[in-house]
Amino acid sequence: MSKRDYYEVLGITRDASDPDIKSAYRKLALKHHPDRNPGDSASEARFKEAAEAYAVLADREKRTVYDRFGHAGLGTTPSSGVDPTVFEGFDDILGGLGDVFGFGDLFGGRRRAGPRHGADLRYDLKIVFEDAARGSETTLQLPREEPCHACQGSGAAPGSTPGTCSECGGHGQVRYQQGFLTIARTCSRCRGVGKVIVTPCEACHGAGRTTRERKLTVKIPAGISTGQRLRLHGEGELGERGAPPGDLYVVVHVGEHPFFQRDGDDLLCIVPIPYPTMVLGGDISVPTLNGDERIVIPKGTEPGARLRLKNKGMPNVNGRGQGDLFVEVQVDTLRRLSKEQHALLEKLAKTMGNHKVEPRTRESHSEDRPFFDRVKDIFG
Ligand SMILES: [Zn+2]
Ligand SMILES: [Zn+2]
Structure with a gap:
């Protein structure tokens, strides 16, 4: 080659x-x-x-x-x-x-000799559906390493001073020749700092840091969905000896709602409707994120029809409006009937003695279709 x-x-x-x-x-x-x-x-x-x-x-x-x-x-x-x-x-x-x-x-090494940036941290946060819909604020309690108070992060016992590293003469780097190139490597003894601790601090055993619990407030934007990350700048692990800290990534997991199903910013809700309302039309009450709302069921609505309520879905997490709410209509078979209703139904059934049953074709079978397609756009 x-x-x-x-x-x-x-x-x-x-x-x-x-x-x-x-x-x-x-x-x-x-x-x-x-x-x-x-x-x-x-x-x-x-x-x-x-x-x-x-x-x-x-x-x-x-x-x-x-x-x-x-x-x-x-x-x-x-x-x-x-x-x-x-x-x-x-x-x-x-x-x-x-x-x-x-x-x-x-490159499997450090870009430059010197203190290392702090690592990024990940925190998995579970929130309920309503908090994702409305946005919320929560407080996390996390352990984090902070500079040791006793030695102010130096790692050296108070009153003592770190000595110059003998390996690199205080440069933090060791250089050597390879062909025409001068290769610089971070000094392994002092890890690029140029100084070594002679008398370690007792409180932190020379590490320069101690672990402490702290509280962080996280704002959860409305419309967030599972898997999205919130970045808290500088809240990750501390950097080595004064280097910048990493970031904290809060990974959000949104819980399921008992009846709203989510697809991006859109919502789907399945509602059973009494059979006569589907045939004759009428208005019914359906749940939305902001409470119940009355909608009109048009005359002759088929089971599986989807009615769209514009801008009644989830808010867009980037502030671009709101999704839609789709209400899928199913037949309520009215199992708890009054005596009068039962008699009326029997009367109706008698008039249907000659009704011919025809199987549905595969295309019109509502179970086969994926979510959110073939929407009957009445309210759009
Ligand atoms: Zn210390
Ligand atoms: Zn050194």
């Missing part, structure tokens, strides 16, 4: 200027970033390939060597790769997106 030409990888000519190289790389990096192409290994390969090409072509010395001797001059083999963490100004190029995209994880 031969390595692709770096100019070809970035789609530029051999006399490309530094800004050309930078902009070509930026475009590719943004396009192929794994966060934008989850699970796409071809994109990830392209992303790494572009990073490697950029690492060489953006460096005047390396570019000169590459122009004269090709890949062989750099001592890179098809499998060796380049550690992009050695880039200077990597963040500048991606306009700060580097942080969002988490380059550290991608």
Whole structure:
């Protein structure tokens, strides 16, 4: 397998200027970033390939060597790769997106030597249907690690000072040569801090943090549905030694309603209606999210017909109006009849002695159809 030409990888000519190289790389990096192409290994390969090409072509010395001797001059083999963490100004190029995209994880190491950002946390929140319909506010009680009070987060016993790390001389990074490249690695002894704790704090055993319960108020927007996440910025785990904390993601699970079925912002409610009302027409009371409402059943309504009540569904979570409420009409067989009603029905039945029974065709069978289709749009 031969390595692709770096100019070809970035789609530029051999006399490309530094800004050309930078902009070509930026475009590719943004396009192929794994966060934008989850699970796409071809994109990830392209992303790494572009990073490697950029690492060489953006460096005047390396570019000169590459122009004269090709890949062989750099001592890179098809499998060796380049550690992009050695880039200077990597963040500048991606306009700060580097942080969002988490380059550290991608390359199996940290983007830069230094304290690590806090991890994101997930909290699964169950809410009842009505809270999703109206919106609500709830308080979560969560344990979180906070900076230790005794040592103010340093991890060193009060009064003592951390010593300089002997491994890296306080730089936090260890550098070594590999071919023409200088590789920088985070110091493993001090984990990039440059200092080591000589006398650990007793309260936190040198960790610099302690666990504490705290309360968080979460606003649940009306119209939220199961699986949607609310992001609480900075409420995740603390970062290492002063680095920014992660975020807390509240994943919402909405409970079922006894009779409203939900499909996006629309609702479906099945109501049995007395047979004579279906034949003769009339008005009935149906439940909505805001209490009962009277609707008109047109004369000759078939079982399974769906009547639409516009804007009586769930509110849209992004504030774009409301869904619709569909009322599906079924036959109420009137099992509890008065003596008088029973006599009337018998009288009616007698007049139907010659009624011919015909099976329904498959197409008109209401059970076969999926939810929310074939709506009889009377109120729309
Ligand atoms: Zn402490
Ligand atoms: Zn060190």
